[in-house]
Amino acid sequence: MTSSSTWFILSFAAVISMGGCQRSSPQRPKLRWYVFDEPSGAFERAAKRCSESSEDRYTIEVAPLPADADQQREQLVRRLAAGDSSIDIIGMDVIWTAELAEAGWILPWPEDLASKAREGRLSSIVDTASYEDELWAVPFTTNAQLLWYRADRVKEPPATWEQMIRMAEDLGDRGTIQAQGERYEGLTVFFISLLASAGGSVLGPDGDTVSLDEEPTRQALSIMQRLAKSPATDPSLATTREDQARLAFETGESTFMINYTFVWPSAKSNAPEVASHMRWARWPSVLEGKPSRVTVGGINLGVGAHTRHPGLAREAALCLASEHNQRLAATMGGLPPSTATLYDDPAVRETFPFADLLRETLRDAVHRPKTPLYVDVSLAISHTLHPMRDVEPAEDTERLRDAVQRALRSEGLL
């Protein structure tokens, strides 16, 4: 009954406890790194290593955020809006760049440091940290979806969505496809990957106008509809996120899955039998003969606008995102690196036997719309297209355009 007040008290207590320990000695500034709570401890180790190598100039303290990106953002933006000076380094989801930059909550990188940050990194990933010709963060880890399939049931992986759905239907009961269809960011990601593979984009190049060209949008929506209505799709599609898809695939009852690379180490330890038959391929394409273009994920390290130590924070961010620490994040935490050459590193290749495919996928990857109103746009997309089984390609192309248009004008409820 008093649940709302309980929530309030809890969050209040959390804020107090987080704010309580930010005092730092004048000699050795403490830099707080707000980042999602990485379970393997790779981030903690990176922070420790950088603090030690800083020759007593700074210590980095990890301030863990929730695992869910929406909730990370909710906690951060309120503090940023209030001008919290304890936010030194931010582990930013790639989609926040435009929003945080435009609101003046993060600092741009001066050109000399920016070129250091860009050095050797995959350009599609650098793109996620750039906004209006400036670099706002140093790319750290990245992510992209691949197609996972059972080699004992299909000989060759399907090249297109149409092929995959047909193959799955032919397999009968065990042909199940796992994808993400819940109403959340993952549904937007799915739509944008389909749309980009069909040659379209959500916004025009300026980022202020709706694009959503007729033909590619209709194609993307048709695939969504086809997938959701196919008997080969898991009946819980409308409530499935990445993790539910992984769990379902690990039971061995599914043949195809669209998911991020974390499913590989997970299957190896949870379901070795399934893992022994598990293979990977490029995300299926929409147009025959035209490779798919998937949405890039991951985190970049930005520097909070109200920090007392902007110079040190940038230096620390560069250190945290160094090749050594990217390797740590990859081998310990299974997070793909942003530096291209690391995909040839033996340790990384051992963690990601699909390293070449992943790098190739990342080279062609697309960024989600670059607009400070990205959250609004994403809500508009996921609310309009959920549940996928009710998508009507012709009608929904119009509805989608309307909804995105309203989101861009920040008008009305979505």
Place this chain on the structure above:
Amino acid sequence: MSARRMAERRLAWLLCAPAATAMLLVTAYPMLYASWLSLFRYDLRFPDERQLVGLDNYVSVLTSEAWWQALFNTTLITLGSVSCELILGFVFALVMHRAVLGLRLVRTALLVPYGIITVVAAMSWRFAFDPTTGFVNALLGLEGAWLAERWSAFFIIIQTEIWKTTPFMGLLLLAGLTLVPVDLLRAARVDGANAVQRFFKVTLPLMRPVMLVALLFRTLDAFRIFDTVFVQTRGAQSTDTVSIVGYDALITRLNLGLGSAVSVLIFLCVLAIAALYVKGLGVDVADREAP
């Protein structure tokens, strides 16, 4: 009024003052501030573009499909859960009142769900109904994904609410039951009224004030439902409630103007419900001696 009464009155006000001030600070101020914010076009991300727009935000909310849909959903959840809670609450209250053996055990057992945090309860039920990890489908021999369909999702949300808050209802009603004078029931019995007649003709009328207060509390609470829906569907499958709509606008989209307008509208709805109970049904919230 005598001088003495005047002095007593003044003292009463003085004694109330700290509590009244605290209430003004923590409830009146945020409410007024929200009403003020709701008159602006104001995005937390772009504070410089803040602009007075009058009632535009209200027009925008009240003309949107999302708001009316959410209002319908909220009303549905409120009516569904509160009515079942009332009936089950009575059963609980009677059991707690009459239990002969292990009175303490019975009372404690019935109150357990109320002691569980709503988020935890909502998650437990979500997992229970999950087709992969849950036991419900296995138990019933079904295969559907409950939370993937609108009406079954409503069913789960409402039954979670019922499971969680019926004990509260039971507790309030139990308090009412203990107020029914035993003499009256005995007299009715002597007059030849059977158990059913005694319940409907004696117990129920005497409990009316307590019952209405319990209903008022629960309705107001149920109308503001947030956590169960947030955890179980996050408003998907068209199960958005008004609180979720407000949360999306205010917390996710950082649209302070629009979000505040939604909050103010929710507050007005709550006020209307309270007015309906107090004026329409004659609830005496101050709980003075019933006639």
